[in-house]
Amino acid sequence: ELPTIAPEAVSETAVPSPIPLPTNTSLPAATPTAVPSPTPSPTPAPLRIGADTAVPAPLVEAAQSWTAAQSDAVWDDEQPDLTLQINQGEPIAEWVYAVAAPFATIPDEISLEALQTVWNNGELMLDAETEAVLTALWGEPAQANAIVPAAELADSLWAAQEDFNAPVLTILPFDQLSPKLKVLRVDGAAPIDVDFNPAAYPLTIPIGLAGEEVGASAAAWDGPTTNRDAAKITTVAMTGPAGMRRAVADRMEKYGITYVAEESGPVLQAVDIAHMSDEDPFAPDCPLPDPNNSENVCNRAEYFELVKWMGIDVMEMTGNHLADWGLDALNFTIDLYEEAGLMTFGGGRNLAVAQRPLTLEHNGNRIAFVGCNPIGPEYDWATSDRPGALPCGDYSEILAQIRQLKEDGYLVIATLQYLEEYQYGVRTQQQHDFQALAEAGATVVSGSQGHHPQGFSFAHDSFIHYGIGNLLADQMWSLPTRQTFIDTYLFYDGRLLNVDLWTGLNVDYGRLRQMTPEERQ
Numbered sequence: 001e002l003p004t005i006a007p008e009a010v011s012e013t014a015v016p017s018p019i020p021l022p023t024n025t026s027l028p029a030a031t032p033t034a035v036p037s038p039t040p041s042p043t044p045a046p047l048r049i050g051a052d053t054a055v056p057a058p059l060v061e062a063a064q065s066w067t068a069a070q071s072d073a074v075w076d077d078e079q080p081d082l083t084l085q086i087n088q089g090e091p092i093a094e095w096v097y098a099v100a101a102p103f104a105t106i107p108d109e110i111s112l113e114a115l116q117t118v119w120n121n122g123e124l125m126l127d128a129e130t131e132a133v134l135t136a137l138w139g140e141p142a143q144a145n146a147i148v149p150a151a152e153l154a155d156s157l158w159a160a161q162e163d164f165n166a167p168v169l170t171i172l173p174f175d176q177l178s179p180k181l182k183v184l185r186v187d188g189a190a191p192i193d194v195d196f197n198p199a200a201y202p203l204t205i206p207i208g209l210a211g212e213e214v215g216a217s218a219a220a221w222d223g224p225t226t227n228r229d230a231a232k233i234t235t236v237a238m239t240g241p242a243g244m245r246r247a248v249a250d251r252m253e254k255y256g257i258t259y260v261a262e263e264s265g266p267v268l269q270a271v272d273i274a275h276m277s278d279e280d281p282f283a284p285d286c287p288l289p290d291p292n293n294s295e296n297v298c299n300r301a302e303y304f305e306l307v308k309w310m311g312i313d314v315m316e317m318t319g320n321h322l323a324d325w326g327l328d329a330l331n332f333t334i335d336l337y338e339e340a341g342l343m344t345f346g347g348g349r350n351l352a353v354a355q356r357p358l359t360l361e362h363n364g365n366r367i368a369f370v371g372c373n374p375i376g377p378e379y380d381w382a383t384s385d386r387p388g389a390l391p392c393g394d395y396s397e398i399l400a401q402i403r404q405l406k407e408d409g410y411l412v413i414a415t416l417q418y419l420e421e422y423q424y425g426v427r428t429q430q431q432h433d434f435q436a437l438a439e440a441g442a443t444v445v446s447g448s449q450g451h452h453p454q455g456f457s458f459a460h461d462s463f464i465h466y467g468i469g470n471l472l473a474d475q476m477w478s479l480p481t482r483q484t485f486i487d488t489y490l491f492y493d494g495r496l497l498n499v500d501l502w503t504g505l506n507v508d509y510g511r512l513r514q515m516t517p518e519e520r521q
Helices: 057-068 112-120 128-138 150-160 215-220 246-255 264-270 301-309 327-340 396-407 428-440
Strands: 047-051 073-075 082-086 090-102 170-173 181-186 204-210 233-238 273-278 314-316 343-345 358-362 365-372 411-416 444-447 456-459 462-465 483-492 495-508 511-514
Touching (some): 047 057, 057 073, 057 082, 082 128, 090 128, 090 215, 112 128, 128 170, 150 170, 233 264, 233 365, 233 411, 246 301, 264 273, 264 483, 301 327, 343 365, 365 396, 365 483, 396 411, 396 428, 411 428, 428 456, 462 483
Parallel strands (some): 047 073, 047 082, 273 314, 314 343, 411 444, 444 462
Antiparallel strands (some): 082 204, 090 170, 090 181, 090 204, 233 483, 358 365, 483 495
């Protein structure tokens, strides 16, 4: 038995009293500090842009659209901060103007001094917008000029013209020209020139933004900068019959291949599209020329270098002598064209090829060439299995083709190798046939047969030249057969804008030079 152990006495441990918490004494309420509200910034006033009343309407309309697209600008003609003005301020555009008269006018140019005198004497016929531009540029004239609606200007000029040696003149914007008007050069320059320099031309009119702090707005301008955009221009030169045989070839042999074209060639080299209608085939067996032998209807093969030197782009094949040296020569000729990259129309290796129009696009202008031969000879016409010119037949096929091309948006140049007439006048049947092509929708109708030049007409908004005259021929036996034209058509922004005539004179069996003013009378 285990011993019992008495428990020890345990003394009680004292528990300390809790520490009293301090009395919660209320603190005085803090007075809030007033925070000032932010002062709103004033909204900047929009830039007000307007235009002087003399500024051309197309540029004003473009400026209004441009202003509407800006978040910080409004259009305001009443109290503008910046103003479009003629010949003032920071330039943003230049508007080009042309001096013109009815197409049949004989003089070719006028001096700036004489033009300003005509303006001051009130002898111009203008639309109201151009009058305002010229007033801003030259000041008020001493006598008021005649004002007509722009849409009636060309017809009004023709109605007022009494003497084509003393034409009624107008000044109008370049892009409002018409084929019914002839452009006169001012001190030797005109905006229809292929080498036109706007900076050196007195009727290139600067238009600027004027006002304080104009620099940023002028720099931001992305509207039109001109009414003569070179990227919208296509120039096409059309010519008459060509052949390098008899005395023409004789001169080429004696004086060099380019001798006959030393003045006419540069005219063709300068345009965008140069046309030739070479009536004679090239042949490797073509003999050396005899000026008096008309039996050798061929071009020596090496003479093709002249075609290339002249800058020919388009070769018409409606000529009535194409097959005179045989089909082998004609096929050889077509080979030369293809190897050189020449475009052709109006004939070809067979009828199917001959029927195809030539279509192309340049600087936004869609242009088509069509042509046919209504007179033969029959052995010259293409068939399903032989080369030659396209026969016109009853014209129904070429008329339908022109209508379709126009509907497709092409500017059609139609040519006819018509019956050769050695007279300036145009017979009734020829007028009928050429005008039928115009009525179908051809923009230009050109007579490729014309060894003798013939006249012009306007029909159904088309330009017709019934006979151009020789480009390369030895017909020195009369003054009319020595006279000729090169017609340069200026297409702009999808329409025919103007026609410029180079007048030439055959002075040595195919060698052309430009006529003097006296010779052009």
